[in-house]
Amino acid sequence: MELVFIMLLSLIIAFTVAILIRNIGFEFHKESKEKRISQRYEECIIELEDKLLKVDMKDVNKINAILEENYSQLVGYEFYVVDENGRVISSSTPAMLEIDKVRIIDGARDYQISKSDANVFKITGCDSIKNGYYLYYTYLYFDENDTRMVAGALIGAVICFFFLIWGRISYISTIRLSVDKMTQGDLSEKVPCCYKNELRGLAEDINKMAEALENEEQKKNEFLTNISHDIRTPLTTILGYLNMIKNKNYDSEEALQGYIRIMERKGKFLASMLEDFFQYSKLASHDISIKYTKLDLNELLRQMKEDEEEEFLAKELKLELQLYPEVIYCMGDPELLARVVGNLLSNSIKYSQMNTSVLMKSSIEKVNYINYGVFSISNVPQESISEEEVSRLFERLYKRDNARKEEGSGLGLSIANNIIKLHGGKIEGHFVEERLIFKVYVRMQKL
Structure with a gap:
């Protein structure tokens, strides 16, 4: 938008200057009437009259040949050979057949300037040739300077435009140099934010991107x-x-058997962790195929409760289930969606206060005219958690510091989030009345 404004400003400046220069020229030309008439006369009138003096004025063909061969193409000029009564004998243009007799006066000169444009003028002249024959001529100046003025103004506008945007062009070079440093690994480099236009927005976006990449690099290292x-x-x-x-x-x-059991448990933990890495890698690179199937969300939650309830009881937790009264048919990969529910339940087992309940609920919601099957899993965490921390739980590679003591890869929620994204749904996290609630949206089957 700013470039358009600068271009318009450049055009206004260039045309204003051109008009001022032309008007100065007008004033000069107004004072040079005699000079203009003299220039036209010396340009071709003298030469033409000399040629006409050498021919028989009754030889119309010869006169026509002189006018057509040498003078019919002159821009702005019209030539007429007339008798003393104004009858046109020959002309460079078929515009007139007769000229008013009162205009046929030897040595007559008439000069007129346009009322609307002082640079447009007309010269009319008449000279006696011989034997009662005259050369009557007109010259109309169609403001050729205006064409030159427009061309000059456009060139001036381009020069003015580049002059006005030179700082922006230099700023683009600065942005490019900063981006080059970033691509070489210096993510601490920042693009200076100048101007108040799209370039500033671009610089801010690049800085945000660099900051995000720097944070991502830091998270990867951590x-x-x-x-x-x-x-x-x-x-x-x-x-x-x-x-x-x-x-x-x-x-x-x-x-000995106790040692073996410990090694077996640790080995299973390592296998589970490696499986999480493999699954996360496939999901992050979208190197996974989803086998869409019509499934009953209520039935999926019911089965997961039966499979996991014993483990919850062992941790002195109560797993509750509240199902939507109607069947909720969704389209998705049953195995992957079961992984989502399992990861969320596993997270609840690890971080819930003892002797509290973990609640699974199902419902139907419409968001932006799309019907979703929704299930939520809520628990009472061992300690309070801020909304900012809740919003970061699904970030890649994020794991709370105070969760390091718990066994696990820290990828469970990230894996769940990626699976739901691949299904065209979403996961939300909220902390409401001492309960941490994860809410999952899965698209329902179209009726």
């Missing part, structure tokens, strides 16, 4: 550090017990 710790801890335990078994550092068969 993630790798945390994952290295999470993998090293159970691996160290397994290797330690293997060494004890190898050296027979145990007192009884019961102690």
Whole structure:
């Protein structure tokens, strides 16, 4: 929008200057009437009259040949050879057949300026040739300077435009240099924010992108550090017990079986963690195919409750289920959606206060004219959590510091979020009245 304004401003400035220059020229030309008449006369009238003096004025063909060959193409001129009564004998244009007799006066000169444009003028002249024959001529100046003025104004507008936007062009070069530094890995580089236009918006967006990439890089580094710790801890335990078994550092068969059970549990944890990494990688790269099937959301939640209820009881938690009274048919991959429910339930088991309830509910909601099957899982967390932290729980590679003590990859909610996105739905997190609520939207089957 600013470029359009600058171009219009450039045109206004250029044409204003051109008109002022032309008007100065008008004033000069107004004072040079005799000079204009003299220029036209010397330009071709003298030469034409000399040629006509050398021919027989009754030889019309010869006169026609002179006018057609040399003078019919002159811009602005009209030539007439007439007798003393104004009858046209020959002319460079068929515009008139007769000229008013009162105009046929030897040496007559008439000069007229247009009332609307002082640079448009007309010269009329008449000279006696010989034997009662005259050369009557007119010259009309059609303001050729206006054409030159327009061309000059356009060129001036272009020059003015580039002069006005030169700072913007230089600023674009500055942005490019900053982007080059960012592409070379210097994400701390910031584009200076100048002007109040689209370029400033571009600079701000680039800075936001660089900041996001820098945060992402930092999160990846933190993630790798945390994952290295999470993998090293159970691996160290397994290797330690293997060494004890190898050296027979145990007192009884019961102690040996205890070591084996611990190694088995740690091994399963490592396998589960690696499976999360593999699943997250496939989902993030969209290297996964969704097998859409018509499924009953209520039935899915009912089955998940039956499968997980015993584990909740072992953790002194109560798993409750409130189902929508009607069947909710959704389109999705049953295995992937079961993974979403399982991840959310697993999160509730890890971080719920003891002797509290975890509630699963189903419902139907319409959002932007689209019907969604909705299920929510809510629990009472072990400690309060801010809305900002809730909004970050589904970020890639995010894991709360105080959750490091719990076994897990920290990818469960990210995996759930990616699965729902692939289904065209969404997950929302809220903290309401001491309960952490995860709400999942899955598109219903079209009737």
